[in-house]
Amino acid sequence: MMLEKLGLRAPSDRAGRGRFGERKAAAFLRKKGYRVLVRNWRAGHDELDLVCQEGEVLVFVEVRTRDESALVGGFHSVTEEKKTRLRRACRAYLKQLRKHPAHTRFDIVELRLGQRGDFALYHHPNVSLFNQT
Template structure:
């Protein structure tokens, strides 16, 4: 048996590092707007939530999409109706698992584009 011992291909590690960077930048963006980040990379049997934050009495489930180029479309385009429905189900699961009362729940997307120059973030509120 051969390999690097990490179990992940070099391409997977590069994508994971890019995703981690995007999530870190998105969390900083939300905090700068006054949100409280409650959780990162929460997983359950139904999937994963990138970020969970609170804005006042609203719990915000945030999908982060990070891209180096628009070659595969704008990052927001990756959040399809099916993905949005899954995020709504994950939001309910997160609230139940953490016994967090919320007057409202909102699904946001933060698109992060990195490449030449400073990263560019776009924050869409209430996508689902």
């Protein structure tokens, strides 16, 4: 977990908050040694927020930005329908690569926005995504 002051309030519109969350998540992962390869990669209607490299592992990252007062946190807001779309996007991304990575995994980065201009960041590595039908 990481707690940080924003300096400015996060945007109040949903799309703006999402972009804000993706920027903060990318910066956080870079500090942890990840290399951000792609942001907002699309295959049709499906999207991958971040595609990163951590050592030999290709990491697909879903970023969830929520108000701290939200009834459901970011981690639990990834529904089965969303996981289906993410699996489809991950497969499409891998299909277009010339060389397939030896290892892949799926992470969730969750930002909980506070009312005082701060946020908490939670990194959930290696979330189950591919072992479901």
